[in-house]
Amino acid sequence: MIFQVYNRDLCVGNMKIGSISSSSILLVGDTETIQLASIFDTPPESLIIGPFVPLSRQG
Amino acid sequence: MYQKRTSIVNHLSVNVILILSTLEIGDSAHIYGVTRALAVQREREFFFGNEGDFSGYGIFNRPILLEPVTEAITYEAEAISPFIKVNNITINAISTSSVAHIGNTKSVNMEARIKHIRQLEPRER
Numbered sequence: 001m002i003f004q005v006y007n008r009d010l011c012v013g014n015m016k017i018g019s020i021s022s023s024s025i026l027l028v029g030d031t032e033t034i035q036l037a038s039i040f041d042t043p044p045e046s047l048i049i050g051p052f053v054p055l056s057r058q059g
Numbered sequence: 060m061y062q063k064r065t066s067i068v069n070h071l072s073v074n075v076i077l078i079l080s081t082l083e084i085g086d087s088a089h090i091y092g093v094t095r096a097l098a099v100q101r102e103r104e105f106f107f108g109n110e111g112d113f114s115g116y117g118i119f120n121r122p123i124l125l126e127p128v129t130e131a132i133t134y135e136a137e138a139i140s141p142f143i144k145v146n147n148i149t150i151n152a153i154s155t156s157s158v159a160h161i162g163n164t165k166s167v168n169m170e171a172r173i174k175h176i177r178q179l180e181p182r183e184r
Binding site: 001002003004005006007008009010011012013014015016017018019020021022023024025026027028029030031032033034035036037038039040041042046047048049050051052053054055056057 | 086
């Protein structure tokens with residue numbers, strides 16, 4: 001695949017951003033490769049209803 | 060060849076930068092960031108200080124599989140206008156190994172692993 005790009009004017013007026021968090025990126029510029037990966041889970045057993053039990057101590 | 064344009068930002072305002080985050084104004088080559096978080100939400104404010112152990116949960120060492128790029132790509136860019144212009148950027152917060160980057164870079168490789176845990180008070184039935 002030949003990917004040819006003709007970059008003409010790129011002008012943005014305003015950017016209002018709440019927050020950039022957990023390994024995210026705001027890029028105003030050129031780059032070659034971007035690889036972002038995220039994994040999260042909230043399985044049923046992670047909802048604990050009952051007396052507070054501290055999580056397992058630091059290993 | 061990858062042409063490099065110049066980023067022009069007239070006004071940039073950032074309120075908070077915390078937990079290993081970066082505000083980069085200028086060029087960089089490689090950006091690498093990893094987040095490992097135990098997001099615990101408790102119904103009552105209760106802290107033990109040294110709790111939480113990443114090895115206890117599979118999510119923190121499970122490989123994240125990404126499709127390899129097999130397509131042969133030739134990339135040619137023609138910079139007719141060598142500028143990227145943004146008038147005004149307002150950012151409230153940059154947090155947990157994130158980056159706000161004004162300028163060019165070569166490669167960005169970031170990963171986030173978050174385990175959510177909810178602890179609620181016992182409910183009277």
